[in-house]
Amino acid sequence: MTSLEDVYAIQKLKYAYCRFLDTKDFGSMCGLMTEDVTVTYGGGAITLTGRQAVEAYLSNAMGSETMLSSHLVSHPEIEVTGDAATGRWALQDVVILEDFGMAIRGASLYEDRYVRVEGQWRIQHTGYKRLYEEIAPRPEGTRTTAAWFGTEGRSGLV
Secondary structure: OOOHHHHHHHHHHHHHHHHHHHOOOHHHHHOOEEEEEEEEEHHHOEEEEOHHHHHHHHHHHHOOOOEEEEEEEEEEEEEEEOOEEEEEEEEEEEEEEHHHOEEEEEEEEEEEEEEEEOOEEEEEEEEEEEEEEEEEEOOOOOOOOOOOOOOOOOOOOO
16 A cells, blocks of 8 residues: 555655746756656657756756746646655646747646655656647736746735
8 A cells, every 4th residue: 555655755746846847946856856867848859867967958948037837736646666656647837938928838647757765755757748738929918917036926016
């Protein structure tokens, strides 16, 4: 039987992964991974091996403070066998490209593998396939009134 403590620890691991991704703390995010992690983003359009490769890719692809993102994972299906585990997650994401006046919305299914390293769960593999993805211009007159970057998360409406 799967330990509830292990399931909870893996859930916290994935939630931290998303938080670090959206706050562009790619070093901390990659610290949640094994040294030889593999990733497949965009249904395999991007494949990477190793923490350094993942951090370099994300810093280049998502490092701009005018690229705002929100990645929400839910519906975890986690199976633990000793010091190894698998996880499936539903993802809903939004990416705002302020410099281009565009927004990307999508939904995906993540398939992850985890291993326990020195008592801590780490991501050994993470990847997703899109259920759908769409890109569209932001509606005329839309402006960002709060962002983690630029306004330090403070709303400009109050």
